[in-house]
Amino acid sequence: MTFRKRDGLFLLIVAAVFITFYVISGSIKTTRVPYDETHRPFYEMREAGMKKIEVDAQCEQCHDGEQIAFPPEHPAKPGDAPMRCLFCHKLEDR
Numbered sequence: 001m002t003f004r005k006r007d008g009l010f011l012l013i014v015a016a017v018f019i020t021f022y023v024i025s026g027s028i029k030t031t032r033v034p035y036d037e038t039h040r041p042f043y044e045m046r047e048a049g050m051k052k053i054e055v056d057a058q059c060e061q062c063h064d065g066e067q068i069a070f071p072p073e074h075p076a077k078p079g080d081a082p083m084r085c086l087f088c089h090k091l092e093d094r
């Protein structure tokens with residue numbers, strides 16, 4: 001069997017898929033949501049069965065870029081709708 005250009009392309013696609021899974025599986029660590037007085041209600045909302053996207057909507061009450069500033073290199077800017085905070089910032093494992 002000869003190795004063709006198409007086989008290389010196939011391998012490249014397989015590799016890309018694996019890398020994508022690796023990244024979204026949370027192996028790249030973003031600061032977790034602290035389990036503290038302020039953030040405990042959000043843990044309780046998730047435990048009560050609320051959807052992530054519904055909980056996300058409440059973060060901007062405080063994290064609106066003014067009361068609490070985002071790091072300058074923050075990938076999501078306030079006003080980017082919808083802000084999927086919990087997609088990147090996981091809850092602590094408990």
Ligand code: HEC
Pocket residue numbers: 031032033034036038039042055056058059060061062063068085086089
């Ligand atoms: C009532 C105001 C308030 C709300 C609502 C809130 N936060 Fe926070 N958050 C804070 C404050 C104050 C801090 C900084 C002090 C601290 O760590 O508690 C903080 C810090 C953080 C940090 C950084 C922790 C660290 O280690 O530096 C993350 C991540 C975070 N919040 C995510 C979220 C997410 C996600 C939501 C929505 C589910 C949310 N917050 C909702 C007030 C809030």
Ligand code: HEC
Pocket residue numbers: 029030031059060063070071074075076083084085086087088089
């Ligand atoms: C696309 C992914 C992504 C989304 C969406 C996102 N963040 Fe972040 N956030 C990051 C990254 C990456 C950093 C910088 C690295 C770190 O501190 O974890 C960061 C940093 C932060 C920090 C500073 C943490 C520290 O240690 O100082 C806070 C607070 C924060 N984000 C809160 C939020 C909140 C609240 C939302 C939703 C309104 C949000 N983020 C949405 C990826 C994201």
